[in-house]
Amino acid sequence: MASKDRPVDLGDSSTRTNAGSALSEPTVADTEVRAEPIEEERSEGRPSRYACTLDPRKIDPDAAKVVRRLVRHGYEAYLVGGCVRDSLLGRTPKDFDVATSAQPDDVQRLFRNCRIIGRRFRLAHVFFSGGKVIETATFRRNPTSEEKTSDQLLIRRDNFFGRADEDAVRRDFTINALFYDLEAKQVIDWCGGVEDLQRRSVRTIGDPIVRFLEDPVRMLRAIKFSSRLNLGMTPNVYHAIVQCRGALAMAARPRLFEEVMRLLREGASQTCIWLAWETGVLDVLLPEVSTYLYDRPAEDGTFWELLSELDRWTEERGEAPDDVVLWTCLLFEPLLEACLSDADSANAATDFLEPVIERLNVPRRVADAVRRIVAQLPRMYAGRPGRFSRTPLYGPACEVLALLGEGHPKLDAFLEAAPRKKRRRKHQRA
Ligand code: ATP
Ligand code: MG
Secondary structure: OOOOOOOOOOOOHHHOOOOOOOOOOOOOOOOOOOOEEOOOOOEOOEOEEEEOOOOHHHOOHHHHHHHHHHHHOOOOEEEEOHHHHHHHOOOOOOOOEEEEOOOHHHHHHHOOOEEEEOOOOOEEEEEEHHHEEEEEEEOEEOOOOOOOOOOOOOOOOOOEEOOHHHHHHOOOEHHHOEEEEOOOOEEEEOOOHHHHHHHOEEOEOOOHHHHHHHOOHHHHHHHHHHHHOOOEEOHHHHHHHHHHHHHHHHOOHHHHHHHHHHHHHOOOHHHHHHHHHHOOHHHHHOHHHHHHHHHOOOOOOHHHHHHHHHHHHHHHHOOOOOHHHHHHHHHHHHHHHHHHOOOOHHHHHHHHHHHHHHHHOOOHHHHHHHHHHHHHHHHHHOOOOHHHHHOOOHHHHHHHHHHHOOOOHHHHHHHHHHHHHHHHHHHHHO
């Protein structure tokens, strides 16, 4: 990241620095997207098709089994979404999803190991050994204006079955709307996703303002994909995030929590949180953190260094640490500062955490653990863990301490301040 300065004015994006911004062109020439166009032009009612053999070693055999069985029984079925996108980018997909013309009951008839889940989205989950689930979704379409329950944009119900092309356009980003036909070895592209992958660009399907107001969580997804996959965002997507970020306050809190976890979990937390800050999204989700970042001196990079360490850890081990460690890394500095600036640090921690728990549905178990770890870290840092070393939180706390590294200026400051606070409290009691 070139610079950590950030102009405070969020209203005018032209004044924003582009340091680390998704708007800037990605500098890394990642793997070339190998897909040969079969038809020259995408035209009305016809998708672009690309000849492309996805590495069979990277395709989940159970997902392939689901697709093939559906096709054998006369249904249309494709691999879809993240697995096609990631395979084309040369990455190993996290999971495999299937989209099909078969309705959930049809899927259940074909697979004994299948359960139908969801109310808002009825989906078939096909289970395989080792707890693996292949999510098999029937093609859906966007509801028409008469079918929407109100004339507001926010989508609350989304269970209208449709065709493959309708299913593609209701997805969020062009790069997520690619279907892979296993038999023909072709990528089917209704929305220009292959070209966007080649340009390395995150683009919404349709007007980003409309798509973000329909489902504000998509803004977090744009940040996640851009950061994790090292892609740029089209300028209109970036500006729509800046414009629509306030709508995140309307999104379902459990979804916000889950999506924030994903920003932290996938080895790109530093870029994700930077982008969330730069676009003003962090002002809505975690004003406690964004205010802290506005107020700190430009040369103080410790907040970003901790996230960078977290990303290195995730990269090296192939999985993120526990949620408690992730949240502690995100909140550690602003929370420590809140505690330092108040004579009653326990009270300060509660005042800090309560609105976060409320706004993002953070489980009490996690928030409590963060509070206790941050309270104990200075003592651990000074080599005096005491009885805390016999509690289950000691392990996660040690992980945070390892990520913080030695010679941490904020912990030094805390230790220096601690005896002064003790004296003051004694004085007050007397
Ligand atoms: P990841 O690698 O993080 O799992 P993904 O693209 O597979 O990325 P999922 O959350 O697993 O993301 O969703 C699967 C697919 O469902 C997406 O690729 C996208 O096509 C569609 N999708 C998910 N969330 C939304 C949304 N909020 N709006 C529209 N389409 C969505
Ligand atoms: Mg997925």
